[in-house]
Structures are given as C-alpha cells and as structure tokens.
Amino acid sequence: xATLQKIRSKGPLLxxxxxxxxxxxxxxxxxxxxxxxxxxxxxxxNGESLSAQDYQKLVDxxxxxxxxxxxxxxxxxxxxxxxxxxxxxxxxxxxxxxxEAKKLGLTVSKAEIQAMIDEGTNPVLxxxxxxxxxxxxxxxxxxxxxxxxYAKMDKAKMPAQYAQYYESMFKFWTFVEKxxxxxxxxxxxxxxxxxxxxxxxxxxxxxFEARVNTADFLIxxxxxxxxxxxxxxxxxSELKDLYNxxxxxxxxxxxxxxxxxxxVQVLPSKTDKSAVEKDVKDxxxxxxxxxxxxxxxxIRNSESTVPFADLFYTKAAFPADIASHIDSAAxxxxxxxxxxxxxxxxxxxxxxxxESAADSIQFRQIQISAETPEKAKAxxxxxxxxxxxxxxFAEIAKKYKGNPExxxxxxxxxxxxxxxxxxxxxxxxxxxxxxxxxxxxALPQANIILQVLDKKAVKDKYKVAVIKKPVSFSKExxxxxxxxFSQFVAANSTVEKINANAEAKGYxxxxxxxxxxxxxxIGGIKGTREAMKWVFAAKAGDVSQMFECGDNDHLLVIxxxxxxxxxxxxxxxxxxxxxxxxxxDKKAEKIMADIKAKKLQSFAQCQTIPNVVTDSVKHVSFAAxxxxxxxxxxxxxxxAYASIAQLNKLSGPVKGNxxxxxxQPYNKERLKEVYNQKQEEMKVQSTAMRAVxxxxxxxxxxxxxxxxxxxxx
Numbered sequence: 001x002a003t004l005q006k007i008r009s010k011g012p013l014l015x016x017x018x019x020x021x022x023x024x025x026x027x028x029x030x031x032x033x034x035x036x037x038x039x040x041x042x043x044x045x046n047g048e049s050l051s052a053q054d055y056q057k058l059v060d061x062x063x064x065x066x067x068x069x070x071x072x073x074x075x076x077x078x079x080x081x082x083x084x085x086x087x088x089x090x091x092x093x094x095x096x097x098x099x100e101a102k103k104l105g106l107t108v109s110k111a112e113i114q115a116m117i118d119e120g121t122n123p124v125l126x127x128x129x130x131x132x133x134x135x136x137x138x139x140x141x142x143x144x145x146x147x148x149x150y151a152k153m154d155k156a157k158m159p160a161q162y163a164q165y166y167e168s169m170f171k172f173w174t175f176v177e178k179x180x181x182x183x184x185x186x187x188x189x190x191x192x193x194x195x196x197x198x199x200x201x202x203x204x205x206x207x208f209e210a211r212v213n214t215a216d217f218l219i220x221x222x223x224x225x226x227x228x229x230x231x232x233x234x235x236x237s238e239l240k241d242l243y244n245x246x247x248x249x250x251x252x253x254x255x256x257x258x259x260x261x262x263x264v265q266v267l268p269s270k271t272d273k274s275a276v277e278k279d280v281k282d283x284x285x286x287x288x289x290x291x292x293x294x295x296x297x298x299i300r301n302s303e304s305t306v307p308f309a310d311l312f313y314t315k316a317a318f319p320a321d322i323a324s325h326i327d328s329a330a331x332x333x334x335x336x337x338x339x340x341x342x343x344x345x346x347x348x349x350x351x352x353x354x355e356s357a358a359d360s361i362q363f364r365q366i367q368i369s370a371e372t373p374e375k376a377k378a379x380x381x382x383x384x385x386x387x388x389x390x391x392x393f394a395e396i397a398k399k400y401k402g403n404p405e406x407x408x409x410x411x412x413x414x415x416x417x418x419x420x421x422x423x424x425x426x427x428x429x430x431x432x433x434x435x436x437x438x439x440x441x442a443l444p445q446a447n448i449i450l451q452v453l454d455k456k457a458v459k460d461k462y463k464v465a466v467i468k469k470p471v472s473f474s475k476e477x478x479x480x481x482x483x484x485f486s487q488f489v490a491a492n493s494t495v496e497k498i499n500a501n502a503e504a505k506g507y508x509x510x511x512x513x514x515x516x517x518x519x520x521x522i523g524g525i526k527g528t529r530e531a532m533k534w535v536f537a538a539k540a541g542d543v544s545q546m547f548e549c550g551d552n553d554h555l556l557v558i559x560x561x562x563x564x565x566x567x568x569x570x571x572x573x574x575x576x577x578x579x580x581x582x583x584x585d586k587k588a589e590k591i592m593a594d595i596k597a598k599k600l601q602s603f604a605q606c607q608t609i610p611n612v613v614t615d616s617v618k619h620v621s622f623a624a625x626x627x628x629x630x631x632x633x634x635x636x637x638x639x640a641y642a643s644i645a646q647l648n649k650l651s652g653p654v655k656g657n658x659x660x661x662x663x664q665p666y667n668k669e670r671l672k673e674v675y676n677q678k679q680e681e682m683k684v685q686s687t688a689m690r691a692v693x694x695x696x697x698x699x700x701x702x703x704x705x706x707x708x709x710x711x712x713x
Contacts, residue, residue, distance in 0.1 A: 042713070043088070044706040045095040052712045058087045065175045068168045069127065081520055084713060088518075090182075096699040097186045104192070108184045116180055117143070124179055129169070143173070159367070193695055197688040204680035208673075210622035215642045216667040219615045220606035221659035222595070223631050224587045232583045242578050243571045250569040253701050256514040257535050258562035258573075260498065262507045263523050264555040266481050268473040276471045280337045280346040283467050287350055288334045295352070295465045304467045305345075307418040311427055312461035314359055317415035322349055322466055336467075345470040353463040358455035361431060364406050366397045369446035380447030384440040393438075393451055406453050411461065473553070485555050489546045495559045498543060513573075514564065517710045525554050532710045535560060588655040595653040595662060603650060603664045613659075633658035 041049040062083055067073065075083070101107070116122050120138040130146065132139040150170050155163040243250075268276075283302035290298055299308035306319065315323040321340040329335035329351045336348030366383060370376040383396050394404035414427055422443050429439050433452040441448045488505055492498045502509040510523060517536050522528040527549040534544050535558060544558040564573060571578075600606060606614070615630035617638065626638040635656045645651045645665045652662035 040712065042707075042709045042711070043092075044704070045092055046099050046703045048095065050091065055087070055091075055709070055713075058091060059084055061171070061175060062087050064168065065172055068172045077526070084709070085518075088707065088709065092700070092703075092705055093186070093696060094182050096696060096703055097182075097189050099703070100699065101185055101189055104189070106185060106188050106192070108181045108188070112184060113177065113180055116184065122180065122183075124176060124183065128173070128176055147173075190695075194689045197685060199681040199684040199688070201677055201681070204677055204684055205675070207623070207684050208675050208680050210643070212621075212671040212673050213643050214619045214621045214669055214671065215645065215665045216618045217616065217620060217626075217638060217645075217663045217665055218603050219617060219628060219630070219638070220603065220609060220612050220662045221615065221628065221631050221656070222591045222609060222611050223613065223659045224584055224591075226611035227587045227590065229583055232586050234579050234582045234586075238582055239575060239578050240571065242582060243574065246578070247568055250574050252564060252566060252569050254516060254518075254707075255566050256516050256564045257560060258511075258513045258564065259515055259522075259535060259558050259560055260495065260509055260511050261523060261556060261558040262485075262498070262502055262509055263525060264481060264485050264507065265550070266473050266478050266553045266555065268471045269477045272474045272477055273471050275474065276469055277337070277339070277346050280348060280467055280469050284334060284337050284348040287348065287465060287467060290465075295350075299465055299467065302467045303469060305470065306466040306468045307416075308465050309414070309417075309419045309424050310463065311411070311414065311419075311424060312353070312355060312357065312431070312463050313411050313415055314459050314461055317411065318462075318464065318466065319343070319468060321347065322464070322468070325349075326351060326462055326464065343470060345468050347466070347468045349464050349466040351462055351464050355461050356458055357431070357461055358457060359459045359461065360408060360410050360455070360457035361452060362406050362408050362454035363430060363433075363450055363452050364393060364397070364404060365451070366393075366400050366449040367446050368400050368449070373442070373444065376447050377442055380440050380442070380449060384438065384449055387438055387449070387451070410457070482555065485557075486546055489543075489557045493543050495541055495543060495561060498557075498559050518707045520710075522556070522558070525550050525556065527551070527554075528556065529710065529713070531556055531558060534558065536710065539563075585655075588660055591660040592653045592655065595660065600650060600662065603662075606650075606662050609662075628656075628658075628661075631656075631658040635661070637661070638663065 040052040042052045042055045043050050063075065063080070066079070066083060067075065117125070117140055120140055125138040128138065128143075130139050130143040131137060132142070146169065150166055153163070153166055158166075280302070283298070286298050287295075287302075295310070296308050299306075306322070315326060318326070321342060325335055326349075329349065331351050331354060334348055334350050337346055338348070339346055368376055368380045368383060370379055379400075383400065386396060387393055397404035409430070411427075411431070414423070417423075419427070426441060426443070426448065429441055430450055430452070433439055433450065435452055435455055438449065438451045441450065485507075488501075488507065492501050498509065512523065515522070515535065517532070519532070520529075522531050522535070528547065531544065531547045531549065534547075538544070538560045540560055540563050542560050544556075544560075547556040547558075548554070549556055562573070564570075595609060598605070598609065600609075606612060613630045615628055617626050617628060620626040620639055620642045622639055622643050624639060625634045625636040626642075627634050628638070633656070635658070637654050637656045638661065641651060641654070641663070642665075645663070647665050647668055650662060650664050653660045654663075
C-alpha cells in the first residue's frame with residue numbers, strides 16, 4: 001500500500017475522492033451488438049482480419065491508458081476519435097513489422113524486455129508513474145514493489161477507490177510492457193534496414209562542397225502570371241501524352257468517392273429567439289423575487305446550462321461572459337437579462353455573496369461505513385472524539401482502512417458539476433474549516449471525518465445564481481425545414497436534377513472529391529456514419545435519402561458522382577493538374593524565347609524585359625533551395641547553378657517554379673568549415689536513414705490493407 005500512497009500523493013495522476021464518488025463519468029462509444037453470423041470485420045492486413053469486437057477491446061484498452069496517464073475521467077468525442085485512429089494505425093504498423101520480422105527471424109525475448117526495464121532509459125518508461133521523486137527518472141524498484149503489492153492485493157479488504165486505482169495501474173503497466181515489445185521489434189527491423197544505407201568518402205566530400213560553397217545572385221524574373229492562362233491552348237493529345245509520362249504518379253492504393261451534397265443546418269427562427277428571450281425574462285423576475293434559499297429550484301426550472309450550488313466559486317468557474325460582468329453587479333441585485341452573441345444565449349444572474357478566502361485546501365479524511373447509518377454514526381463519533389482528544393489521525397485512519405495522507409483540493413474540483421445536497425454539505429464544510437480543525441459529517445452512505453491541514457491561494461470567490469439559456473430552434477421550426485427539404489429530396493432523385501434545381505430552391509450544393517472510408521465525417525458534420533456507409537455502398541449516379549445528423553440540427557442529402565477505383569486515377573480526374581503543368585511549360589517556352597531574342601549582355605539590360613521583377617538572393621548553395629521573395633517561391637533551379645554559374649556573368653534564361661529567371665552571381669564565398677570525413681559520412685548516412693520510414697509505406701501498399709471501420713464506428 002505504501003507504493004500506491006506515494007504515487008497518489010506526489011504523481012500528477014491523483015484522482016481526489018472525498019467520501020462519495022462525486023464525479024464518475026464514462027467515455028467512449030457503447031459497444032454494438034451484432035447479428036449472429038454477420039461479418040463484422042473492421043479491417044484486414046496481409047489477409048488477416050480484425051474483428052470489430054477485437055478492435056473495440058484495443059480501443060477500450062488504450063482509452064483507459066489515456067485516461068489514467070492524463071488523470072481525466074472522461075474524453076471528448078474528438079479525443080475518442082483520435083484514439084480510434086491511433087489504435088488502428090498502431091495495429092496496422094505492428095502487423096506489418098511482425099510479418100516482416102517473422103520472415104527474417106527477428107524476435108523480442110522476455111529477457112530483452114527485462115533488460116530494458118532494468119536499464120530504465122527507454123522513453124516509454126519515462127511516461128509511467130514509476131519515477132524516483134528526486135531524479136525524475138524511471139525507478140525499477142518502485143515498479144517491482146507495485147507488482148508485488150498488486151499480486152498480494154485482497155480487493156475485498158480494500159476501499160473500492162484504492163482497488164480500482166491499483167487495477168487501473170496494473171492495466172496501464174500491462175499496456176506499457178506490450179508497447180515495449182512492439183517498439184523494440186520495430187527498432188530491430190528498422191535498424192536492419194538502415195544498416196544497408198551507408199556512405200562513402202566521395203559522397204561525403206560532394207555533400208560538404210555542396211553545403212559550403214555559396215553564391216549571391218542578382219535576379220531578374222518574369223512570372224508566369226504575367227501571361228493569361230486563357231491565351232494558352234492545350235490539346236487532348238498533349239494531356240494524354242503527359243498523363244502517360246506521369247502515370248505512375250497517379251497510382252491510387254485506396255478506393256475513394258467523389259460526392260456532391262447539400263447540408264441544411266437547422267437554425268432558430270426569430271420566433272424561437274423571442275420565445276427564449278421571454279422565458280429568460282420571466283425566470284429572471286422569479287430569480288429577483290427569491291429571498292430564501294430556493295435558488296436551486298428556480299435555476300433548475302429555468303433550464304439554465306449553469307447549475308446552481310450553494311457554494312463559493314472563483315470567476316474561472318463561470319462562463320466568460322458571466323465572469324466579465326460579476327464585479328459590475330451589486331450583491332443581491334439582478335444583472336440582465338442580456339444577449340450574448342458568443343454562445344447565442346440569453347442570460348441573467350444574481351450575485352448572492354462574495355468573499356475573499358483560500359481556494360486551495362490541504363486535508364485528510366476518514367470514511368466510516370457500517371451496516372446501518374446508526375452504527376456508522378456511532379463509530380464515527382467515537383473516532384472523531386478520539387481525534388479531538390489528541391489521538392493520532394493517521395493511526396485511526398488505518399484502523400478504518402482509510403488514507404491518512406494529505407491531499408490538496410480547489411473549488412475547481414466541483415466547478416460545473418450538478419451537486420446534490422450531500423455534496424454541497426461536504427464541500428461547504430471542507431472549505432469552511434480552519435487550519436487544524438476537524439469535522440464529522442453524516443451522509444447517507446457513510447460518515448466522513450475531515451481534517452484541514454493547510455490553506456493557501458486566497459482569492460475572490462462568489463456565490464452566484466446564473467440563468468443561461470441558449471437560443472435553440474423549436475419543434476415547429478425543425479418540422480418546417482425538415483418538410484421543405486424532404487420535398488426537395490423527393491422531387492430531385494438524380495444528380496442532374498440536384499445540379500439543376502438546388503440553387504433555385506435556396507440550397508447550396510457542395511462538392512467533395514476523394515472521400516476515403518477512413519474518414520469519420522462528411523463535410524465536418526458529426527453523426528454522419530450512416531451517410532458514410534451509404535456513400536461506400538452506393539453506385540455512381542445514386543442519390544441518397546435524407547439523413548438527420550449533427551446534434552440533430554443538420555439534414556443531409558448526397559449524390560455520388562464518381563467512384564475512384566484502386567489503381568491508376570483516370571485522366572479525367574487529373575486533367576486540371578496536367579493542364580496547369582502544360583500551361584506553365586508553354587508560358588516558360590514563350591518567355592524564354594522572348595528573352596533570348598533580346599540577346600542580353602548585362603544585368604542592367606534585364607530591366608527592359610516586359611513584366612520583369614528584380615531581386616537579390618544571398619548565400620545560395622547547392623544543398624538548399626533558394627527562396628525568391630519577389631515571386632514568393634522556392635526555386636531549386638537557382639541552387640543548382642550556385643556552384644557552376646560564373647561570377648559577374650549573366651546566366652539564363654532558366655525555367656523555375658514560378659517564373660523564368662535570368663541571374664548574375666556578384667559574390668561567391670566558401671563557408672569557414674573544416675572538412676571532417678567521418679562526420680560528413682555520418683551526416684549523409686543520417687539523411688539516407690530518413691528513407692527508412694518510407695519502407696513502412698511500401699509494406700503498407702504490399703499488405704493490401706483494408707479499412708472498413710466506417711461500417712461499425
């Protein structure tokens with residue numbers, strides 16, 4: 001138990017538990033129930049399928065690791081989505097490496113993992129709570145003690161929160177241990193590949209010379225934008241020829257979809273807004289008339305998004321617009337109603353009290369429960385009286401299997417939560433105690449003995465009753481928009497009709513090319529999984545039914561215009577890209593011909609070139625592309641000439657990325673670096689080793705990876 005207590009008291013992963021389990025949230029998607037015999041694979045790697053159930057287990061495992069390591073009890077939808085993607089990415093990469101490692105006979109033994117743990121320098125180990133508090137480094141002895149304690153743990157004799165924490169810690173370590181084995185295998189494979197990439201003295205010397213020899217240029221540039229695109233003609237045969245030359249660049253390894261869609265967002269009407277305004281005014285009048293302690297019911301009945309508790313909070317606990325007005329409001333007086341555009345809400349509030357008090361409390365506690373509340377009270381009274389008489393708090397805490405160690409808490413621990421009367425009683429007592437004072441609190445489930453050890457961080461704190469009601473659409477508004485759009489969808493069941501009639505009916509037709517099944521949403525709209533399933537099951541030319549999505553505030557219809565199959569992308573889909581390249585090449589040819597016809601002899605004569613812009617670029621080397629600010633472009637072609645262009649002699653014209661260039665070196669110098677063959681070879685090899693990451697991409701392509709998670713998640 002000592003190991004756990006040390007980690008909990010000093011680590012950043014502390015979860016404060018006071019008496020009741022005050023805040024328990026469950027994150028992540030509920031598991032789906034599949035029909036018997038239904039194929040439920042979420043993907044495939046090298047012919048090996050991953051079932052939805054097994055994938056969900058991996059997601060659940062990693063979710064718990066993230067929550068444990070971050071100290072969070074709940075994750076947002078975005079965080080959950082990131083976890084799902086990370087789990088899939090890791091699964092695929094590990095399978096790719098495992099397959100290759102098996103062919104090569106690469107393995108990771110238990111002895112290797114133990115050696116890594118004993119050494120304690122692996123970055124993965126540094127992310128665990130098993131750290132020496134003095135050095136901040138991984139402590140293997142701390143880990144060993146925890147594992148021994150866990151093996152001997154009797155959950156039945158431990159407080160539930162401790163048993164749960166131990167279990168979470170063990171699952172966390174199991175994940176880390178598995179991760180160590182996977183990363184070690186990947187390192188072995190990557191090291192094997194990287195060892196095949198070596199340098200030599202000639203390559204090292206060339207790389208050194210390319211870096212240290214620099215030149216300063218005077219530059220005259222004629223941008224391609226000086227010639228209108230419309231003046232350049234491109235034939236179908238030219239497009240086809242270029243496509244055939246670059247065909248390998250257009251190879252697609254995953255099927256995608258091109259769609260057009262209409263997204264109708266349901267927004268509140270003027271009538272809806274007026275109704276909310278009136279409702280807030282009516283409830284504000286009730287708030288103004290409250291003189292007793294019935295603020296909780298008034299705020300609850302107003303449907304305010306800010307719950308009320310009879311406690312003091314710092315400004316940080318309130319919404320930004322409320323916090324900014326608190327000090328402008330008189331105690332006991334109503335502020336508002338007012339409209340806040342930032343969150344589209346009507347608001348009012350009443351400051352009930354203000355105090356300057358410590359907001360950071362160090363305390364310790366004993367939780368005493370028994371078969372009946374009466375027995376629990378008798379035991380608690382006995383313990384409380386013993387402490388008041390001078391008995392050691394820690395010893396009595398151990399008697400009741402409590403945690404005698406001190407913990408810190410601030411009002412942020414309960415900010416934003418809906419608290420019942422027992423929670424309010426608990427927190428109110430805790431924050432009201434003085435240093436070294438003790439209280440015995442009777443709650444339905446148990447008695448809590450609290451003792452405050454220290455108080456700090458004095459802040460202004462407020463007790464405020466807040467009415468905040470967002471403006472939302474009514475059922476009538478939703479039904480009207482739904483019915484209108486439903487009629488449009490029914491009357492326009494083809495791509496051609498949607499193209500022709502959407503704008504006339506006031507709907508904006510949006511387009512998305514290359515939508516992949518690995519994506520989670522369409523058009524940035526939440527809750528579009530069913531729409532995604534439709535897209536990847538439909539045929540080109542199909543129009544979907546109307547989908548209700550978002551937070552029940554979006555209506556969506558989709559037209560599938562193209563299915564881009566795995567393989568070479570059709571010419572039609574890359575035509576614009578090819579056309580732009582041909583146009584640029586033809587512009588370059590024309591500009592270069594015009595410049596050559598002038599037979600320029602000096603840089604000064606470059607000023608006579610039509611549409612010319614001039615600039616200067618310093619310290620250009622072969623090793624790095626030059627950036628020309630006059631045309632806002634990186635131009636590797638100038639770097640290629642840095643070492644061969646003659647000093648004070650006009651060179652060009654040459655075709656660049658954004659313009660045709662004529663240039664003249666006016667200064668050349670050699671950086672004051674001493675050649676070290678060994679160091680240069682290491683630099684070259686290091687650069688080459690970056691290519692190792694591309695091996696995984698090659699493995700991915702060969703593994704015929706299929707991702708069908710969109711069907712289930």
